[in-house]
Amino acid sequence: MKLLHIDSSINGANSVSRKLTQDIVSQWTAEHPGTEVDYLDLAIDTPNHFSQDAMGFRLPPSDAVLTDAQRQENAVSETLVSQFLAADVIVIGAPLYNFSIPSQLKSWIDRLAQSGRTFKYGESGVVGLAKGKTVIAALSRGGIYSTSEAGRAMEHQESYLKTVFGFFGITDVRVVRAEGTDMGAESRAQALQTADQCIKVLATKSFDPEAAEIAA
Template sequence: MKILHIDSSIQAEASASRLLSAAIVAQLKTHAPAAAVTYRDLAADPLPHLTLARFGSAEGEAVLEEFLSADVVVIGVPMYNFGIPSQLKAWFDHILIAGRTFRYTETGPEGLAGDKRVIVAASRGGYYGKASPGEANEHAESHLRAMLGFAGITAPEIVIAEGVAIGPEHRQQALDAALAWIDDVAPIAATA
C-alpha cells in the first residue's frame, strides 16, 4: 500500500490538522506496517501557483504521479478565512488535469481517480458545521468535496476538529473527538 500524506497548515507544531493527519497515517501504518509513505508539506515547500508556463511542467508531473500512484491519500486541511489554504489549492491545480484525473464527456465530467481512499483531517477555529450559525461561511469542506468528486473520489472520509480557536478546553475536546474517530475508522481499509 502507498500512502500520500499532505499537510497544508502554516502553524507547524501548533496545527490541529497536522496533529490529526499524522495520527491517521500512524493508525494506517499500525495496520499496514509495510505501507510506503510519501510526505508533502505544502506550507514548508509550497508548489508554485499554476501558470500557463508551468502547466505540464516536470515538477507538476511529479506531483500528479505521487497522487496517481497512491492507494490512500491523507490531507491535513485547516480552514483559513472560510476556505482552504492557497497552497493546498495550488496542489489541487497540479492534480486536477483533464485526461489524467478527469475527462469531459457528452454527459458531463467523469472522474478518473476514484480508485483511492482519501481521508481528510480538517480543523476549524470556530463552528461551521451543519445547523451552526457559521454554516453559510463554510467553503473548505464543500470545496474539497467538489474537487475530489471531480476526480471521481465521491466518498472522502472527513474528520473535523471544530472550535479549536475558542479556547484550550474546546480545542482539546475537539481533538479528542477527532482522535477517537481516527482510532475507529482509519484502520478499516488498511486491512482490506
C-alpha cells in the same frame, strides 16, 4: 499499499491539522502493515500559484516551442500528479483559513486537475479518472461551522475538498474535524478528543476502492 501524507498548515508544531494527519497516518500504518508512506509538506515545498506557464500539461510535439518557465512548471505538475496517482490513500491536513483551504493546498490541487490524467469530458459530462482511492481529510477550525446552516454556508473547506476529489472520481472521502480549537482550552480539548475518536474509526475501516463517501 501506498499512502501520500500531505500537510499544508503554516503553524508548524502548533498546528492542529498536522497533529491530526500524524495521528491518522500512525493509526493507518498500524492497522495496515507494510503501507509505504510518502510525505509532502506544502508549507515548505509550495508549488507556484497557477499561471499561464503552468497551463501546458500536454507537451507539444517539439519541446523547442516551450519556454524555460513552461518546461519547469510542466515538470512540477507532472511530478505532483504522478505522485498523487500512484497513491492508494491520501491523508490531507487542511486548516480553515478565512473560510477556505490554504492557498498552498489550492496550488497543489490546481496541478492535479489535468484533463486526461485525473478527469476527462465524455459524452455525458465529466468522468473522474482517479477512482479507487481513499482520501482522509483532517480539518481544523478555530470556530464551529458544522452544527448550523449558517456555519456550513460559510465554510468552503470541507465542501470544496469533497467536490474536487469527487470530480476526480474519488468516492471514498473520509473527514475528521477538529472544531472550536480557538474557543478556549475546554473547547480545544473536546475538539481533539472528538477527532481522536473519529480517527480510530476511519483509519481502521477497511480500504475499499468501491466504498461510499463517509463523513464523520
